[in-house]
Structures are given as structure tokens and as C-alpha cells.
Amino acid sequence: MSVEKILWQEDATGLAALVNKGDISPVELVDAAISRAAKTAHDINAIAEKLFDQARGRAAAVDRRLPLAGVPFAIKDLGIAMKGVPIHSGSKVPVSVADFDSVLTDRYLAAGLVPIATSTTPEHGLRLVTESAAFGITRNPWNTGHVTGGSSGGAAALVAAGVVPVAHASDGGGSIRVPAACNGLVGLKTSRGRIPMSPLASEGWYGFVVNHAVTRSVRDSALLLDLTYGPDNLAPYAARPPHGSFAAAAARDPGKLKLAVYRKSPLGLDISAETLKALDAAVALARDGGHSVEEIDLPFIGRGFMMDFVTCVASAVAGALRSESERVGRPVGGEIERATRVVGRFGELVSGGAVYAALERLSATSRQLMTHTAAYDAVLMPVLAHPPLKCGAMDPTGADDFLENMLDKLHLTPLLKVKALLGQLMDKSLWFTHWPAIQNVSGQPSIALPVHITADGLPLGIQAAGRHGDEETLLSLAAQMEKLSGWRERRAPLQVPA
Structure with missing residues (x-):
């Protein structure tokens, strides 16, 4: 099997295991990612800055014993610094170039990840589609006539297209969960204070913004969180520490949970039949896992x-x-x-x-x-009011x-x-997405899950929102639903390797 096929097929955890065993080298993986980035560039337009030469150098020097040694990665072109790399923030305003790495960047590199590019974002992350005057339209690998979501749309497109298995993302009003829901990926919006933003910033949008990733699998999201969470001396606050590792939480049975489902639009706007099908699919998976699900209303969220x-x-x-x-x-x-x-x-x-x-x-x-909602272990609700839109529809x-x-x-x-x-x-x-800002305001964690494929073959995810500081329960539930559904094996049909 070609290295490109392995890259396209495996998640980050699987690729790192192959590197750790010596079955594949970091240089081979990074070269395959760069090659695939070139092959898909015209189709998805998801790269802001190419870091190919630096990536090859890092891959040659990386310690193969690291937990994500040699795994190709992308960093969002917004709100995070990597020394010497231009930050456009999706804008035509002259770039800024940091002379330092963000704490989060340091943690990514310490884990063995190899950034090959920065990923596109709408200007200052303001739109929930990744379309900008500076970089044009970033497109969905499942159907390039449709949006990839925003604002971490470039990150999601690169992961869904099989260029990288996991990519940095951030979320101030749904910007991790919306692209994940559009691209058939897992997108965990972490608790406020879980991952530091220093020294570039103390917080963003009054604490609404958090950092984490879009991933192919729940276990990747959990492992990456283990490798990057925790306080920093310059961070003004931190989420309460977990009881154990997030990876262990994703690997264990969640037990019998008490779940709720919220179906209404806080804006009072239309919700598509496909969105309700996706929500029903999530409820069915939860019940298949042995959990109770109760319908609730949140009348004060309006x-x-x-x-x-x-x-x-x-x-x-x-x-x-x-x-x-x-x-x-x-x-x-x-x-x-x-x-x-x-x-x-x-x-x-x-x-x-x-x-x-x-x-x-x-x-x-x-x-x-x-x-x-304190009595519930998680609340299921939509992310998108409609399936991924056609490009330009916003x-x-x-x-x-x-x-x-x-x-x-x-x-x-x-x-x-x-x-x-x-x-x-x-x-x-x-009007495209009514719900995600709720958790940005409350600071609660919420995970987007790829539970549904529409009649037109487009992904449409939903989210499970949890108690503040309790990503562990969400990851355990998500991993069980992933196993029951088999969604981890789904791949976008773009440029499938021979």
C-alpha cells in the first residue's frame, strides 16, 4: 500500500503507531502529505501558507518515540503564533510575523506533530463559511460545490481531504463544530480555560474563543487534548483538571448516561428536515448505547x-x-x-x-x-440548521x-x-447555524459528531454539549457512538488514492 493511501486511510493515532514501530518514517509521511496537498490544492483551496521545507526538516529530526511523531499537521491562520510564519487572519491587511511560538504551538511540536501548512479562515474568523477576499473560497472535499464551514474551514478541508489526519482549529461561535459538521469530522469545542492562548493573547472575545482541533476520530481528539491541555503561567484561568487522561476516557465504556435533546431554534428560524434526521440519528445511536434520552426546552435561550x-x-x-x-x-x-x-x-x-x-x-x-441541564450528562442539539450550503450562498x-x-x-x-x-x-x-454560540458563552464543552449523511451525500453532524470541565464524559459517549455507527471509516470521495 502506498504511503499516500496509508495517510488517507489512518487517523493520527494509527499513523504515529506505524512510526513508533518503524513501519513508516516521518519523512515518508510528510512527503506524502505535501504531495497530497498539491494534488488537492485546486479542488479545496485550504492552505494560507506552505511550510513544506520546514516540515521536511522537522520530519527528518523528530524523535520517533514521541506520541504523535511525524504526523503531518496544519495550524490555523488565526489566533496562534509560530515563529517566523506569517499570520494573515484571512485578511488583506499586511501580515504579522511572530518572533515566538505560542504555548500551544510548543505543545504541538513537543508531541511530535509536523506542521506542513497554515489553513485558511474567513477574515478574522467572522464568517461561518471559509470564503474571503484574501484567499477565495475553501471548498468541501465531499462536494467541492459546497462550503466547508467556518471559521476553521481550511483545517477541516485538509483533514477531510486526507492531507493531514488532524488540524488545529479554534471556536468562538461554532468555528470548530460547524466545519466538523460540514465535513464528516469530530470537532471538540473544549471548556473555557482548557487550552491556553498565551503569549499571543490571554483570551479572545471575552473568553468565548477556545482552541483545539478537527479530527478523523474521537481517540485523536482525546489524545491531542491530553498533549496540549493545562495551565500556563501567562494564562489568566484554567479549567478544572480531568480525573484521568482524556484518552482513557475515550477508551472506556460510558456506562448508562442520562441525556437530553434540544430541537428548537434559539433564533426561531427554519430548521431543515435533514437536520432533524441527523438529530434523530444521534438520538438512536445514544439509545443503542443504552442511554436514556429526554426531550427538553431551553426557553431562556432566545x-x-x-x-x-x-x-x-x-x-x-x-x-x-x-x-x-x-x-x-x-x-x-x-x-x-x-x-x-x-x-x-x-x-x-x-x-x-x-x-x-x-x-x-x-x-x-x-x-x-x-x-x-445539570441533571443531564450531555445535551444533544443541532450544529447546522441546513446541510452544507453551496459556495457563495452566504x-x-x-x-x-x-x-x-x-x-x-x-x-x-x-x-x-x-x-x-x-x-x-x-x-x-x-441562519445556517443557530446553536453553537450557546456553549461559547457558557464556556461548556461540546463535541460535533458526524452522525448523518444526507440524501445528496453530504455530511451533517450534530453536537453533544456537556457540563463545564467534563470533556471526559463527552469523549466516552462520542467514542461509543463512533463504534456503533462506524463513521470513523468514512472518507470523502475526493482524489481517492489508488
């Missing part, structure tokens, strides 16, 4: 909650654009995309008091959510395009203080 989330994100974007202007020494408004500019301007209009009040309301609702058209253009050109952003108008724009931004 449009007001989502409006507060959007308001806080807008203020964070305004701050980020200020920082970018200070970094490059001039205003960057002319170099960013229209939608980013509008969001940033709205964020500038929101007072500090209004943002603080919104955060207080979000915190109060989060406490209510955790109290309401672009504003007609009246929406006219409105956004007028808000931008005529500097009419103050109109967004009218709740009805802001709500209209919120719905246009989030």
Missing part, C-alpha cells in the same frame, strides 16, 4: 441571548481592528472586507456600559442554562446587499442600534 452575543462580538471586532491599525501604523478600514468593516463600526458605537450589561445578561443566562444579495452597502458607504451604522434592523442582519449571518 433572540435576546443571541443579540447580546452578537453585540459583544462586534465590540471585540472593533477592538481587534484598532489593534491592527496600531500594528501597521495606519487605518486598515480600506483593506478589510465590507462586512467586517460594518461589524467593526457597529462595535465602535456600542458603549462600554452596554457591552458590560450584555456580558452580565449572558453570564446570568449561562448560569440558568447550567442549572437547568453572500448578501438583493436587498440585503443593498442594505449592507448603504450601511458601509453612507456610514449609516448607527441604524444598527435599532433592534429590528440588527436582528435582521443577525438572522442573515446565523
